[in-house]
Amino acid sequence: MPAPNTPSKTSQVITRELHAWIAAERAQGHGHDTILQAMLYAGWEHQVAAEALTSTPPPPLPVPWPELASSHMRLDGGDRLVELTTVMREPDIIVFENLLSAGECEALIEAARPRLHRSLTVSVETGGEEVHKDRTSEGMFFTRGENALTQRIEARIARLLEWPIENGEGLQVLRYRPGTEYKPHYDYFDPAEPGTPAILERGGQRVATLIMYLQEPESGGATVFPDVRLQVVPKRGHAVFFNYSQPHRCSQSLHGGMPVLAGEKWIATKWLRESVFT
Template sequence: MNLQQASSTNQPISDELRRWVTEQLAAGHTTSALRNSMREAGWMQDAIDAALGAEAPAPAQAPAQAPVVPRSAMPGPALDGAPLYLDAGDRQVQVLLTMGHPRVVVFGDLLSQEECEGLIAAARERLARSLTVETKTGGEAVNVDRTSDGMFFTRGESPLVQRIEARIARLLNWPVEFGEGLQVLRYAPGAQYRPHYDYFDPAEPGTATILRRGGQRLATLVIYLQEPAQGGATTFPDVGLEVAPRRGTGVFFSYDRPDPATRTLHGGAPVLAGEKWVATKWLREREFV
């Protein structure tokens, strides 16, 4: 329709005009923009109001965001038959605790004393103030909620790291390539990590950038390398669970969707005496690059 030809003292609201309005709204143009276009084409205000007011079709509503559906394929140990021990390839690992919601499993003897000391020794000279992933920007930043020092090993960086990563992959039935590099953290007296979620919030603007490296985080494994003298438990406030940081023990938890309904809010309680060292492995939905 040629709007310029519509200009006259008698301006009926024709079916052709209604179709034009419908097409423009469907194309994403606002009512305000259409008013300006009609005014510039010579339409009178009463005709504009009639075409774009109560009689005009409403713009299409944006589709509601699809609900986040739980995943069917998830990392985790095979616990059919309630085993007391699991075969992790080069080591038998104890099953100390299981919980269904949130999905939590505590493993005993996951690492030997020598392996714990080896990770600490390799990490000690590379420690720096821990950063957190910033879902608002897609980068990393210092966060007052996290007061540890830490570092990351690259995946497969050393024979020790390779051996531990292979053990984790077998225990949790998830490919080595789908894991982030092993992170080692030191918590001095007073240090803590306030309750938080490990998944990346889909509503935050920086999440799309983060997900390019391997998709969502699906699970976390925290392994205690050194016990503090007091404090330092891993806490799950939604269910009142506290896991004591005993050397060689690991606490695994998974989250099948990025939603608080997973009840995976967790934190590192303040260390009250001594130092706590942990190694953390985050598992992604596809290969982490």
């Protein structure tokens, strides 16, 4: 299907019609580069075409979300009742209380401590990993189901969020010392980046994040959601969960870890994919 009628180069405007055309092309399986080239061939300026692609949200994906129909604010995690302290919709954010016991928090820290190294981020250009100036923590990954402790926690998360265990990445444990932080970012993989197709081969898009607080710092270290002006104070055993049905800024899933001012903050992060993660 050809691109919509192209206005003159001096009056090119991104219209609802153009957004609809891009969405239809994506639905037919055409990738970012293919659509961009079609627009350039039709006469669209590169800058306008690129902005139109960036500003058109992809179709929504199914996302994890717990059953909240009951009147009380407790959920059955199988081996543990978990309380809810905050529930937000659009964007979807939940704060869980006592998701982990104090013993589980300490056991995760001690198992992770010998394996810590400078935290890496996913490189959206290559599909690999890289050190990034915005992330200054230390961290490590457990493989999914690596030991009895992680198996128990993963089963609890799967039951709470009604999402298959096999669709989850392994738990990542992070330590933030004073002065360290993770500046606001998105957890999904940008469809426009060249390394994204290789990343998606392992389980599709990330569709949700669960951040569990293993140790609270003396000061600082809140998880911040700038789009909705929300800060979640880290408290041992508690967790914050949020999903993002579209890998796009319209998901309002921008979040970050504010600098730790005193003490150490330890967290465990669980990322959930749209399909089986390998």
